[in-house]
Amino acid sequence: MEFSDFGTKLSSHSGILQLMDDIARPLPDGVRCRPLGGGNPARVAQVEQAYRRQMEKLLSSGEDFENLLAHYDSPQGRVSFLEMAAGFFRRTFGWNLTSANIALTNGSQSAMFYLFNLFSGTARGRKKTILFPLMPEYIGYADQGIEEGTFVSVPARCEYYGDRTFKYQLDADAVSAYLDGHDEVGAMAVSRPTNPSGNVLTDSEIRTLAELAHRHSIPLIVDNAYGLPFPDIVFTDDAQPVWNEDIILSMSLSKIGLPSIRTGIVIARADIARAVGNINAIAALATGSFGPALAHEMLESGELTDLARNVVRPFYKEKAARAEALIRKYFEGTDYYLHRIEGSIFCWIYLPSLRIPTLEFYSLLMEEGVVTVPGEYFFFGGAVPYPHEHYDKCLRLNYSGDGALVEEGIEIIARKYRQWSK
Numbered sequence: 001m002e003f004s005d006f007g008t009k010l011s012s013h014s015g016i017l018q019l020m021d022d023i024a025r026p027l028p029d030g031v032r033c034r035p036l037g038g039g040n041p042a043r044v045a046q047v048e049q050a051y052r053r054q055m056e057k058l059l060s061s062g063e064d065f066e067n068l069l070a071h072y073d074s075p076q077g078r079v080s081f082l083e084m085a086a087g088f089f090r091r092t093f094g095w096n097l098t099s100a101n102i103a104l105t106n107g108s109q110s111a112m113f114y115l116f117n118l119f120s121g122t123a124r125g126r127k128k129t130i131l132f133p134l135m136p137e138y139i140g141y142a143d144q145g146i147e148e149g150t151f152v153s154v155p156a157r158c159e160y161y162g163d164r165t166f167k168y169q170l171d172a173d174a175v176s177a178y179l180d181g182h183d184e185v186g187a188m189a190v191s192r193p194t195n196p197s198g199n200v201l202t203d204s205e206i207r208t209l210a211e212l213a214h215r216h217s218i219p220l221i222v223d224n225a226y227g228l229p230f231p232d233i234v235f236t237d238d239a240q241p242v243w244n245e246d247i248i249l250s251m252s253l254s255k256i257g258l259p260s261i262r263t264g265i266v267i268a269r270a271d272i273a274r275a276v277g278n279i280n281a282i283a284a285l286a287t288g289s290f291g292p293a294l295a296h297e298m299l300e301s302g303e304l305t306d307l308a309r310n311v312v313r314p315f316y317k318e319k320a321a322r323a324e325a326l327i328r329k330y331f332e333g334t335d336y337y338l339h340r341i342e343g344s345i346f347c348w349i350y351l352p353s354l355r356i357p358t359l360e361f362y363s364l365l366m367e368e369g370v371v372t373v374p375g376e377y378f379f380f381g382g383a384v385p386y387p388h389e390h391y392d393k394c395l396r397l398n399y400s401g402d403g404a405l406v407e408e409g410i411e412i413i414a415r416k417y418r419q420w421s422k
């Protein structure tokens with residue numbers, strides 16, 4: 001028996017596999033677990049109560065529940081939800097779209113897999129690529145290209161500030177020069193807010209990218225898994241959601257409390273939305289009906305976005321502030337820098353004096369029960385080792401979990417960093 005190239009590539013070890021494995025795998029007996037690793041969102045009581053109310057309504061309303069269980073939705077997604085969502089986005093943002101511009105997927109992870117492979121790989125004899133214009137980027141993209149060598153990237157510029165923080169910035173000239181010299185680029189992609197750094201590309205940076213995409217007749221894929229209007233885990237003021245026919249916007253219900261239900265929402269030109277639906281038919285027949293059914297009324301009435309703005313955002317903002325205070329307290333006196341936490345559920349620390357790569361540091365922390373994600377996995381689409389000073393010196397920490405465990409984790413990381421500093 002022999003696996004194909006596709007089979008071998010997609011079934012091999014990957015950073016995202018390790019991360020998802022770490023979420024679910026228990027540590028050895030007697031080791032207390034401080035889970036600062038994978039991307040599980042927090043449980044937020046008010047949000048959970050709202051879903052419970054919706055579920056109870058569904059269960060007590062005639063045969064709605066049985067009807068929900070008993071039928072496949074269309075490959076592009078639950079038609080009533082697509083129509084409602086189109087109305088919602090038209091009303092809320094003035095976007096000129098209809099239900100034909102929306103496709104649902106089983107989570108935004110699979111949406112990105114479909115989109116990357118729609119726009120990269122061999123096309124009419126040429127190998128097309130996806131350009132990530134601001135590296136580091138989300139670990140979950142790194143291995144999604146079916147063909148080898150289809151992801152390319154431009155390293156982020158970095159600005160350091162006097163208060164031990166830093167921020168990644170788009171190197172627009174380098175991105176523009178890359179596009180001018182490489183007409184095989186089939187699409188650009190960013191996460192906004194960015195996983196892992198918590199960076200939020202500004203409105204002006206997004207405008208620049210959208211203009212470049214337009215000029216080169218390629219789409220700009222914006223992964224809005226943490227963005228507005230839901231879950232709205234954004235702490236800056238210049239991060240308006242944008243959509244036009246040059247942009248493919250990917251959204252998700254995961255970070256607003258429904259990671260298990262696997263609902264991604266793609267907003268794109270009608271032919272692209274249809275293509276996503278067609279891939280759904282082949283790969284999965286249809287998308288799950290449960291997420292759209294549960295969220296339908298909440299999105300239509302504004303309850304979901306109100307919860308995002310008034311409950312979810314403040315909840316994470318407070319958690320982020322606490323994580324930052326803890327990092328400042330325990331890392332005091334060491335050589336560390338923290339990326340400004342502008343959004344998402346992560347903080348990203350740069351440890352320039354670390355004597356060993358973070359892949360090794362991660363294993364030492366694991367022995368102490370602290371689960372993190374080593375930075376190397378977030379640098380892809382270029383040479384290995386990746387040409388960025390942060391490549392093997394950063395850790396991603398999920399700050400959204402239990403307060404005591406987050407504090408213990410940060411204290412142990414700082415103690416170990418002192419031990420392993422130059």
Ligand SMILES: Cc1ncc(COP(=O)(O)O)c(C=O)c1O
Nearest residue numbers: 039107108109191195225252254
């Ligand atoms: C930036 C980003 N995009 C996409 C995803 C995938 O989320 P889901 O498939 O649950 O919608 C995640 C999950 O952590 C993420 O952080």
